Amino acid sequence: MGIEFYSTPASAPARMNLLLAKHLGVAMDVKEVDLQKQEQMKPEFLKINPQHTVPTMVDNGFVLTESRAMLMYLANKYGKDDSLYPKDPQKRALVDMRILFDISTLYPRFGEYVYPTMFAKTPLDPEKLKKVEEVLGYVELFLKDGFIAGSNLTIADFSMASILSTIEATAILDFSKFAKISEYLAKCRGLMKGWDELNQPGADMFGQWFKTGLAELQS
Structure with missing residues (x-):
């Protein structure tokens, strides 16, 4: 399984992670959530993220629901070096x-x-x-x-x-x-x-x- 990414286009917190994933060469299986149709309240989404927030990231079963934590995670796990997120x-x-x-x-x-x-x-x-x-x-x-x-x-x-x-x-x-x-x-x-x-x-x-x-x- 790859990274599932629940997103909506107008969301800046979602877009920042899509940009970083692209920069890192990490493939995202983007699943658009229509907030106007309240798709974030569907039982199948609430099972993944009870906070019903977008974006939500699932990496091989590991769920993240805070956008900036996603940035840190992506850089830590998939960065080729520590330039994007220094270890110093x-x-x-x-x-x-x-x-x-x-x-x-x-x-x-x-x-x-x-x-x-x-x-x-x-x-x-x-x-x-x-x-x-x-x-x-x-x-x-x-x-x-x-x-x-x-x-x-x-x-x-x-x-x-x-x-x-x-x-x-x-x-x-x-x-x-x-x-x-x-x-x-x-x-x-x-x-x-x-x-x-x-x-x-x-x-x-x-x-x-x-x-x-x-x-x-x-x-």
Whole structure:
């Protein structure tokens, strides 16, 4: 058995793992879960993941339900060396710190701004947009050496780039104000195999989903 990967295209956490698997040359048997049809609540899926979250990864019976843990697992098990996820304690701690920043700060602040409009048809809150801009300013500082966690590509980049490309696709702010991030995303498109097939369409799908919700609210 290979890796079964339960995914949905608009999910940045799913896309980051598809990109990493492609980069590592690891085959994924992708099983799309339609969240709008509540397929994540089907008994057969709940048997695999009682939390009914997407993505979910199953590698020869071993189940993972947290997207960033999947990145770590893939790099640990299938990486040809430790460049993507260093074994040196300080270098690894920097990678972990950036990933934790993504999941605890960047992704939530973005969600707090866009999700109320997407799901509850609530007007956008300018104060929450300021929080997104603030956190993107931190990301600009992280990129001082070219990548999210230093001077070479790591799993922190797969985590962060999928989120940043999704934010860009929503057009909630002018990315030209964040020159380092714009340059970084262009670099990731060139470095990460399958970007235009595995990541960008899903980011664009999310962006259109947000724009449609916003247009309905304003009409």
